[in-house]
Amino acid sequence: MLTETQDLKQTSAGSHTIDLTINGKHTTLSIEPWVSLLDCLRDHLNLTGTKKGCDHGQCGACTVLCDGKRVLSCLTLAVMKNGADITTVEGIANGEELHPIQQAFIDHDAFQCGYCTPGQICSAIGLLKEGKANSRAEVKELMSGNLCRCGANVGIIDAIMQVKDGGSYE
Amino acid sequence: MDLNKTVGKPISRLEGKLKVTGAAKYAAEYQADNLLHGYVVNSPVTKGKIINIDISGAMAIPGVIQVLSHENRPKLAWFDLQYTDMDAPPGTVFKPLHDENILYNGQPIALVVAEDFETARYASTQIRFEFEEKNFQTSLDQNIGEARAAKKGFATALKPPPPPPTGDFDEAFANAAVKVEAEFHHGTEHHNPIELFATTTVYEGPGKLTIYDKTQGTINNQLYVANIFGLRYKNVRVLAPFVGGAFGSGLRPQYQLFLCVMAALHLERNVRVVLDRKQMFSFSHRPPAIQTLRFASDINGRLTALGHRVLAETSNFEDYTEPTASWSHRLYPAPNTLFEQKVVPLDVYTPMDMRAPGGSTALHAIECTMDELSYKLKIDPLELRLINYSDMDPSSKKPYTSKALRACYLEAAERFGWDKRSPEPASMTRGNKLVGYGMATGIWDAFQFPARVEAMITSDGKLVLNNATTDIGTGTLTVMTQIAADELGLSIEEVDFQYGDSKKPFSMFQGGSAITSSTGVAIVIAAKALRKKLLKKAGEIPHSPFHKIAEEEVFFAAGQLCLKSDPGIFITLKDIIAFNNGRPIKTTNMGKPHMLKLRKYSLATHSASFVEVEVDKDLGVVTVTRAVTAVAAGKIINPKTAKSQILGSMVWGISKALHEETIMDTNLGKYINTNLGEYHIPVHADIGELDVIFAEEQDELINEIGTKGVGEIGLVGMPAAISNAIFHATGKRIYKLPIHFDELIG
Numbered sequence: 025m026l027t028e029t030q031d032l033k034q035t036s037a038g039s040h041t042i043d044l045t046i047n048g049k050h051t052t053l054s055i056e057p058w059v060s061l062l063d064c065l066r067d068h069l070n071l072t073g074t075k076k077g078c079d080h081g082q083c084g085a086c087t088v089l090c091d092g093k094r095v096l097s098c099l100t101l102a103v104m105k106n107g108a109d110i111t112t113v114e115g116i117a118n119g120e121e122l123h124p125i126q127q128a129f130i131d132h133d134a135f136q137c138g139y140c141t142p143g144q145i146c147s148a149i150g151l152l153k154e155g156k157a158n159s160r161a162e163v164k165e166l167m168s169g170n171l172c173r174c175g176a177n178v179g180i181i182d183a184i185m186q187v188k189d190g191g192s193y194e
Numbered sequence: 195m196d197l198n199k200t201v202g203k204p205i206s207r208l209e210g211k212l213k214v215t216g217a218a219k220y221a222a223e224y225q226a227d228n229l230l231h232g233y234v235v236n237s238p239v240t241k242g243k244i245i246n247i248d249i250s251g252a253m254a255i256p257g258v259i260q261v262l263s264h265e266n267r268p269k270l271a272w273f274d275l276q277y278t279d280m281d282a283p284p285g286t287v288f289k290p291l292h293d294e295n296i297l298y299n300g301q302p303i304a305l306v307v308a309e310d311f312e313t314a315r316y317a318s319t320q321i322r323f324e325f326e327e328k329n330f331q332t333s334l335d336q337n338i339g340e341a342r343a344a345k346k347g348f349a350t351a352l353k354p355p356p357p358p359p360t361g362d363f364d365e366a367f368a369n370a371a372v373k374v375e376a377e378f379h380h381g382t383e384h385h386n387p388i389e390l391f392a393t394t395t396v397y398e399g400p401g402k403l404t405i406y407d408k409t410q411g412t413i414n415n416q417l418y419v420a421n422i423f424g425l426r427y428k429n430v431r432v433l434a435p436f437v438g439g440a441f442g443s444g445l446r447p448q449y450q451l452f453l454c455v456m457a458a459l460h461l462e463r464n465v466r467v468v469l470d471r472k473q474m475f476s477f478s479h480r481p482p483a484i485q486t487l488r489f490a491s492d493i494n495g496r497l498t499a500l501g502h503r504v505l506a507e508t509s510n511f512e513d514y515t516e517p518t519a520s521w522s523h524r525l526y527p528a529p530n531t532l533f534e535q536k537v538v539p540l541d542v543y544t545p546m547d548m549r550a551p552g553g554s555t556a557l558h559a560i561e562c563t564m565d566e567l568s569y570k571l572k573i574d575p576l577e578l579r580l581i582n583y584s585d586m587d588p589s590s591k592k593p594y595t596s597k598a599l600r601a602c603y604l605e606a607a608e609r610f611g612w613d614k615r616s617p618e619p620a621s622m623t624r625g626n627k628l629v630g631y632g633m634a635t636g637i638w639d640a641f642q643f644p645a646r647v648e649a650m651i652t653s654d655g656k657l658v659l660n661n662a663t664t665d666i667g668t669g670t671l672t673v674m675t676q677i678a679a680d681e682l683g684l685s686i687e688e689v690d691f692q693y694g695d696s697k698k699p700f701s702m703f704q705g706g707s708a709i710t711s712s713t714g715v716a717i718v719i720a721a722k723a724l725r726k727k728l729l730k731k732a733g734e735i736p737h738s739p740f741h742k743i744a745e746e747e748v749f750f751a752a753g754q755l756c757l758k759s760d761p762g763i764f765i766t767l768k769d770i771i772a773f774n775n776g777r778p779i780k781t782t783n784m785g786k787p788h789m790l791k792l793r794k795y796s797l798a799t800h801s802a803s804f805v806e807v808e809v810d811k812d813l814g815v816v817t818v819t820r821a822v823t824a825v826a827a828g829k830i831i832n833p834k835t836a837k838s839q840i841l842g843s844m845v846w847g848i849s850k851a852l853h854e855e856t857i858m859d860t861n862l863g864k865y866i867n868t869n870l871g872e873y874h875i876p877v878h879a880d881i882g883e884l885d886v887i888f889a890e891e892q893d894e895l896i897n898e899i900g901t902k903g904v905g906e907i908g909l910v911g912m913p914a915a916i917s918n919a920i921f922h923a924t925g926k927r928i929y930k931l932p933i934h935f936d937e938l939i940g
Contacts, residue, residue: 058312067311072223073216075438077388078471082870085388113216122214130210133838137667138213139389139438145214161879168877171870173388173439174667175845176838177881 042106046071047115057103061095062086064102065112073113073142077171084170087143087150088112094150096169113142116149124190125149128183136174144170148184160185198751200676200686204834208672208686209436209665218436221408222392226464229394230259232457233314234450234469235304235321236476237296240863241330241541244294244303244323251320252306257313260461261321262453263304264291268460276421280414280703281445283544284347285512290449291456296325297511298543299332299864300476305453307465330541333860334482334507341505341536344513352641352706353552356502356520357589361530363488366499370490373499374566378487378559379930381855382507382865383480385548386873389438391477392468393451395458402429403458407451409434410444411703412662416696418447419455435694437666442547444666445705448477475868478546479856481507481514483555487563488532489522495573495581497528502560508537509544516545516552520589522560524798525637527588541863547705549846550906553638554913558850558931561634561914566927574617575633575918576607587796595792596893596902598826599635599800605887606824607633610804619925627808627817630923636801636911640828640902641708642787646699647716649678649724650780655753655768657682658778659691659720661713663701668905669835670709676831677714677899681721682767683750699782707799707903710831711896716785718898723781728755731779732770739763787897795895799827799902803847803911807919814935817882818848818916824887828902833888840886840908847912849875852932 039054046069055064062079065071065088074097077085081099088097089111116123125148128134135141147170157163163184172180212218237244249261271277277287290302304321308314331337344355367373389408396404403425409415409432416432419425437444454467469476488501504518519533568575583600586593607613615631616622622629648660659678665671674691678684692698701713729748732740732755739757740748747758756764771779805821823844830836853874859866867873886908893900913931920938921927928937 056312063311066223070225071216072219075220075388076222076390076468078870080471080869080871082471083388113214117215122211126211126214129214130206133207133834135207135210135213135667136669136838136842137387137389137437137439138209138218139220139387141213142216164878164881168879171388171875171877173386173441173875174838175842175876177845177876177878178841178884179838181878181881 040103042103044105045109047111055102057101059102060098061100061102061105062097065097071112071114075139075142077140084147085140085143087146087170089146089150092153094147113145116145124187125183128187132179132183134179134183135176140170140172144172144180152188163188198683200679201831203832205672205676205686205832207669207835208675220389220436220438221394221406221434222390222466222468224394224406226394226396228464230307230309230461230463230465231311231314232454232465232467233306233318234302234453234467234473235306235318236473237299237301237303239296239325239327240299240332242296242325242327244296245326246324247304248322251322252317255313255317255320257309258306258317259309260307261304262291262307262457262460264293267291267456271422271424279418279446280411281349283349283512283514284345288511288544290452298509298541302449302453305457305467307457307461330863332540332542332858332863334484334538334540336860337538337540338484338505341538344515344537353515353517356533356535359532363499363501363530363532366530367488367490367501370498371493372567372570373488373490374563374570375488376563376566376929378485380483380555381931382482382858383548383854384475384856384873385441385443385478386474386870386875387439387441387443390469390471390474391448391450392466393454394466395454396464397458397462401425403455405430405432405455407432407434408437408444409447410437410440410664410666410705412664412694412696413700414703415447415451419451422452423455423459432696433694434664437664440666441549442551442705443478445547445703446478471870472868475856475865477543480548480551481545483518485559487559489563489567491567491571495571495578497526497582499530500526500528501532504535505538507542507545508539509542510539512544513537514545516547518552518556521553521556521637523589524587524796525635526582527584550638550909553906553910554850557634557636557910558913558917561911562917565632565918565921576603576612579603579635590796592794592796595795595797595895596828596891597800598889598891599802601889602800602802602824602826605889606802606804606822609885609887610822612804619922624808626811628811628923630807630809630919630921632915632917632919632922633802633804634911634914634918636803636907638707638799638907638910640797640799640896641706642711642715642897643702643708644784644786645701645712645716646782646784647713647720648699648780648782649717649720650778651724651728651767651771652778653771653776655688655766655771657684657689659689659717660698661693661701661716662696662698663709663713664694664704666704668709668839669832672835673710673831674713674717678717678721681718682725684753688753707905707907711901711903712785714901715898716783719785720781720783723783724779725750727779727781728767728770731774732765735773740765797896799825799907801825801907801911803915805915805919807916807923809920809923809938814938816852816920816933816935816938820883821912822885822887823908823911824889825904825907826889826891827904827907828891828893828896829900830888831901836888836904837886839904841884843906843908844884844912845876845881846909848880848916850931851913851916855932
C-alpha cells in the first residue's frame with residue numbers, strides 16, 4: 025500500500041527536536057544529527073521535489089532557498105537549520121499560479137528529464153535576488169553550480185535572462 | 195481542418211508543470227508503509243574471491259535488519275538465460291551476489307537493509323571482508339594483443355559485424371595519390387544521468403510486486419525480475435512514469451533492481467535501494483576504443499580506399515560490441531574497403547550503449563580523417579564531402595528512403611558563415627585567441643521496433659492511449675499526444691497518453707532514437723482501427739446518416755465524425771459512446787516496420803555540424819563559441835522538443851570532445867574520478883551559442899508517419915567538428931578525446 029503521509033522516524037536517544045518553516049508551513053520534527061537537510065526533506069517530510077544527484081555538493085540538484093539564499097541541502101545538516109525559513113521547489117508557485125521562472129522554464133523548454141530542474145529553479149531565484157549577475161555571461165557563470173546532463177543549458181539561461189530582463193522575479 | 199493539426203507545432207512539454215513544481219515523482223520518491231532502505235556494498239578488489247564475510251559488526255547496529263551476500267542470499271534461478279534481458283550481448287550475463295567470485299572493481303558484493311538510509315549506509319562500513327586477490331588486466335593499450343572477434347548472439351542482429359572487404363584495399367592504399375593514416379584513442383565514458391539509479395519495491399503479498407524503477411524499458415525489467423525470482427509475469431508490475439535521464443544506462447536492468455527485489459521478497463517488506471554517485475560508475479559505460487583509419491583519394495579528392503580498424507573494450511563475461519568500423523562507407527563511395535572490428539576482454543563490467551553508441555566514436559575518427567585529407571588535397575573540407583556525396587548507401591548499394599544531407603551541409607554552412615573561413619590553419623585570431631572553424635558529418639540509424647497501442651474513446655469523448663514506453667526526457671508524452679490528436683481530430687487536451695508501466699501494451703525499451711517511430715506508428719494503426727469502429731457504431735444508430743457510409747466519405751475533426759460531402763452532418767464522439775451505453779469503444783493494435791519493403795532501402799538520419807572555437811594563445815583553453823547543426827530526420831513532430839534533443843546532443847558533443855572521460859588506474863584496476871567534481875561535464879559557462887536547423891525531408895517510405903528519430907543524430911558530428919576547428923585554429927591535430935588544453939600549449 026502506498027501512503028502519502030509523512031513518515032516521522034522514531035525518536036532515538038541521539039535525536040534533536042528542530043523547528044523549520046518550510047514553504048510557509050511551520051514544522052517541528054525530531055531528527056538525528058547526521059541527517060542532511062536533503063534527506064530530511066525527501067525521506068522525513070516527503071518533499072521529494074528537491075533532488076539528490078550526487079550527495080557531494082557537485083551537481084546542484086538539491087539546491088533550496090534558506091532564508092532567501094541558495095544552499096546545497098546535501099551539504100547541510102538538518103539540525104544546522106533549526107529556526108530557518110526554507111523554500112523548496114514545491115513552495116515556489118503561488119497556488120496554481122506558477123512563478124515567472126517556472127513559466128519561463130516551460131516556455132523555453134529549459135529541461136528534458138526534469139531531474140535537475142528544481143535545483144536550477146531554486147538556484148535561479150536565488151541568483152536573481154543576489155543581484156550580482158548583470159549579463160548573460162555572468163548568469164551562465166553564476167548558474168554553473170547546477171549541472172544539466174540532458175544539455176538543456178541554452179533553454180535554462182534563456183529562461184533566466186527573460187525573467188531577469190522582465191524584472192518579474194521580485 | 196489543417197488549422198487544427200498539432201503535428202509540426204512547437205507545443206510545450208505536457209508534463210512541464212509537474213517538472214517545474216517538483217510534483218513529478220521519480221523511482222526513489224514513492225512512499226510505502228514501513229519502507230526499508232538498502233545500501234549496496236561494492237568490491238574494493240578488482241579480481242579474485244571473497245573468502246570470508248563478517249557481518250556481526252553491521253548486524254549489531256540498531257535498525258539493521260539484514261545483510262545479504264552470496265553466503266546467505268535466497269536460492270534463485272541459476273540458468274544464465276533466466277538472467278538475460280532484451281539488450282544482453284552474447285556471453286554470460288552478470289548475476290549479482292551469485293557466488294564468491296569478483297569479476298570487476300565495484301562489483302556489488304552485499305546489500306545492507308536497515309530501517310533508515312543513514313543506518314544502512316553506516317552499517318555498510320562495518321562489514322569485514324577477506325579477499326583472495328588475483329592478477330587483473332584493465333588496460334586497453336596493454337592488451338591489444340588479446341583482441342579477437344566478438345561472439346555472435348541474439349544482439350548481433352541489431353549490431354552486425356562490419357561487411358566483408360571490397361576491391362583490393364592494400365594495393366589501392368599503397369599506390370594512392372593522396373592518403374592519410376591516423377590512430378585515434380577514445381577514453382571510457384559513464385552515462386551519469388543526474389538521477390541516481392534507484393528502485394522502490396512495494397511488496398504486495400506473496401509473489402506479487404509493484405516496482406518503481408529507473409529504466410528505459412518497463413517490460414524488459416518486468417521479464418527480468420519475473421524470470422529470476424520465479425514470479426508470474428502478471429504479478430510483477432514495473433513503473434517508470436518519470437525517468438531522470440538515462441542515455442542508454444537504463445536499457446538493461448541494473449543491479450539495484452535485482453538487490454531491491456531480492457530484499458523485498460526475502461524480508462516480505464517494502465524496500466528502496468538508491469545508488470550513490472560513485473556507484474553510478476560501477477556498471478555500464480561507453481567502452482574505450484583504439485581506431486586506425488586509412489583513407490586514400492585521387493588528386494581530385496575522390497575517395498579510392500577506406501580502411502577502418504577498431505579495437506574496443508569488453509568485459510570478460512559478455513562480448514559487447516557497437517557498430518563502429520563501417521560507417522564511412524555508408525556515407526562515401528570507394529571501390530576498395532577494409533573494415534575490421536575486434537573486442538579486447540578486460541576485467542571490467544560489460545560496456546553498454548551510451549547515446550549514439552559506435553557512431554559518435556566512429557564519426558569522430560572518420561570525419562577528422564576526412565578533414566586531414568582535405569588539407570592534404572588543399573580542398574575545402576565541405577567541398578571534399580560534396581565531391582564524395584552519394585544519394586545511395588555505397589555500403590549496401592541500396593537507395594536511402596530519404597537523404598537530405600546536402601541540404602544540411604548547405605543550410606548549416608550558410609547560417610554559420612563558412613565562407614568567411616580563411617583556409618590556412620592558425621590564420622584567424624580575435625584578440626589573444628586563435629579562432630578556428632571546423633565541420634563534420636553525422637549519420638545514425640533510423641530504427642523502428644514493433645509496438646502495441648490500446649486506444650479508446652471514453653464516455654466524455656476523450657481519447658485514452660496506453661503503451662508501456664517510458665519518456666526519459668525525450669518529449670515522448672507530448673509527441674505521442676500530438677500524433678494521436680491529429681489522427682482522431684481532437685485537441686491536445688482531449689488526448690490522454692498513458693505510459694511508463696509494464697502493464698500496458700508492448701513497447702521495446704526506449705533506445706536507438708526509435709520510440710517516436712515505434713509507438714507513433716502503432717498509434718496511427720490503432721487510430722485507424724478506432725475510426726473504423728466509431729464509424730460502424732455511428733452507422734448503427736437508428737436513422738443514422740452514417741449508415742453504410744464508407745471510411746473515405748467521412749473525416750474526424752473537433753471531436754466529431756463528419757460527412758465529407760456535407761460537413762454540417764456530424765455526430766460527436768461523445769454521442770457515439772452514449773449510444774454504446776457509455777461503454778468505451780476500444781481497440782489494440784500492433785505497429786511494425788514494413789520489413790519486406792524496407793529491405794530494399796538503407797535507413798538513416800543525417801546531420802552536418804559547423805563549429806567555431808577560440809583557443810587561448812598562452813593557456814590553450816578551448817571554448818566552443820558557437821555551433822550550428824543541421825539535421826535531416828524526416829518529419830519533425832514537435833520542433834520544440836526535437837530542437838531540445840539536438841541541442842542536448844550538441845552539448846554531449848562538446849562534452850565528448852573537451853570534457854568527459856572516466857580515468858582508469860590500471861595498477862589498481864579501478865576508475866579514479868568517480869564523482870561529478872572530477873568527471874567533467876559541461877556547465878552553463880561552457881556552452882556558447884548553439885543553433886539547430888531541421889532540413890526539409892519528406893520520407894514516405896520509412897513508416898506511416900515519416901519520422902526517423904532525433905535522440906542521437908545531433909551528437910554524432912559534433913566531436914569531429916570541434917576537433918577539426920581546433921586544428922584550424924592551432925595547426926595541431928590531436929588524435930584523442932577529450933582534447934585538453936595542455937596538448938595545445940607550446
